[in-house]
Amino acid sequence: MANLESLFTAWLEGESLTEEQIRLLESNPDYALMMENATKWQQHSLNYQQLPVPDWDRGSCMPQAHKQAVYFGSGLWAMAASIALCAWLLITSPEQTDSQLLEQVAKQTRLLESQQKQIDQLQNMLTAQNDIQQQHMYQLAKEAIKTGRVERQEDIASVLAYIKTQRAQDQAYLRMQLNDLAEQVDGRPMPTVANNVEY
Incomplete structure (x- = not known):
């Protein structure tokens, strides 16, 4: 099990593995699922696009702080x-x-x-x-x-x-x-x- 964990860590870090080592990881159901999830997340991170922040009136939905200060002084x-x-x-x-x-x-x-x-x-x-x-x-x-x-x-x-x-x-x-x-x-x-x- 420790061998599979070190192989999976090496695969995550981008090290090149042999076909036999990759087949060994894919034959284990837990590591096969983790490899599939990691591949999906890597695809998402490569395709990530930053969206612009919409322009909106922030003052209309946030309370005004200066109104409360009037009562105290x-x-x-x-x-x-x-x-x-x-x-x-x-x-x-x-x-x-x-x-x-x-x-x-x-x-x-x-x-x-x-x-x-x-x-x-x-x-x-x-x-x-x-x-x-x-x-x-x-x-x-x-x-x-x-x-x-x-x-x-x-x-x-x-x-x-x-x-x-x-x-x-x-x-x-x-x-x-x-x-x-x-x-x-x-x-x-x-x-x-x-x-x-x-x-």
Whole structure:
């Protein structure tokens, strides 16, 4: 078999084999099938033609990544929009007085500060909720461990009670057998031989 394997490897690598060696490979059903498959794959590789990639609109079937990023940086976008609005107001309306502009800037600043406070409060609430969940998980784990210990102790106690009961029954049975033997040996009952006293 090892000879056939080396002949097949040599044939695959393109080495020239004698007619007898090729007939030997073709006479074995496994190697004949492998030679047939290898010939087919070699034909396919020789006839392979690379096809051009079709031109299609890739953007229509793939999700747009920049749409998701808007939600994550919404606070920054709001601040940038406010600054851009203030700058636009300064450039486009020179007839407004400085006090009006300062009032608008102050109003925008207060709005931004309130939004930032809301974001901070939400983050603090999320952190507190995570802490509470972790504490609950810790308590649940402790309860599960405690329950497991109690159940194991109850199981051990029931096993010990069963063993004690079996032991007492075995001892009583042995005492009865000893009494029977004593009566058979002596032919008369002897009260001092083995008393049925449980310990």
